[in-house]
Amino acid sequence: MTQDERSQIKKYFKKFPKWAVWMIIIGLPLLAAKFLGVIPIGLGIWGIVSYFQKPSDEQMDAWIQEDLKNLQTRALAKTGLDPSELVAEAVMVYGPRFWDIGGAEVGIKKGKDGIVRFMPIGVTVINFTAHQLTAYQFALDLTTGNPLSERTDEYFYRDVVSVSTQSKTKSWDKAEIGTNALSVRQLLPLMSGGKLQFNAAEMFTLTTSGGTSIEVVLRDPKLIESAGGGSIPTDMADKAVQTVRKMLREKKVFPATA
Secondary structure (H helix, E strand, O other): OOHHHHHHHHHHOOOOOHHHHHHHHHHHHHOOOOOOOHHHHHHHHHHHHHHHOOOOHHHHHHHHHHHHHHHHHHHHHHOOOOHHHOOOOOEEEEEEOOOOOOOOOOEEEEOOOOEEEEEOEEEEEEEEOOOEEEEEEEEEEOOOOEEEEEEEEEEEHHHEEEEEEEEEEEEEEHHHHOOOHHHHHHOHHHEEOOEEEEEEEEEEEEEEOOOOEEEEEEEOHHHHHHOOOOEOOOHHHHHHHHHHHHHHHHOOOOOOOO
C-alpha cells in the first residue's frame, strides 16, 4: 500500500470539520466589507470539500484485508512454523484495540453501510498443527501497516478446556492507551473514572487448563453508541469458535456433542 493510500485511511476517520462551517459563517458578513470575507469562506469551503473526498467503505475494507493477508505469513514466521506443518486452514479473529498501541492513532467511524470501523485493529491468527495450536496476536496500525505489541502463544490441544464468545467487563488505565493526545481525546466518550471502560464487551475467549487464555475484544455497545449506532460483525469470530471446536473434537479433547 502506498503512503498516499495510508494518508487516505487517516482521512476516512476524520470527523466532520465544524470549524469550516464557522469560517463560512464568520466570512459572510465580512464579504460586504471590501471582500474581507473571501479568505475565511474559501477556507471553510475547502475544509468541507476535502472532508468528502475520502475513501469509500468498500475501499477501506479492501485495504484492511490487504494488510491482514500480508500479515498471515508473518504469523507463521513469528511462531516458527513451516506451512507443511499445518493440518487445517488458519482462522483469524479481530476487533477494536485501543490499548498497548504506543503512539498509534485511534479512529472510530460508522460507514454509510452502517458498519462501525476502527483503528488500530486487534488481530489474532490461529494456526493448527498435528498436536497443538499457535496464536499470533498484534495490534494492526492501519496508518503504517505495522503490527504493534506482538505476542505469540502455543497450546497443546489436550490443554484447551474451552473456546467461546462471551460478554465481559473490561477496563484499561489511561497509561495503557498510549501517548497520542489526539487518540486519548477520541476515546473520551468511552472513558470513565480515567479508564477506558467496556461494560459489556463481547469477546472471543480460548482458555486452557493452566488458567491462561487468549482473548480478543470483538465489540461493545458503548463503542457502537459512540460512533452513532450501527453494527460490528462478528462472523469471523463465530467461524473461529466452530473451527477450533472441530479441531478439538478431532483430537478427542472435546466430546462429540461439544
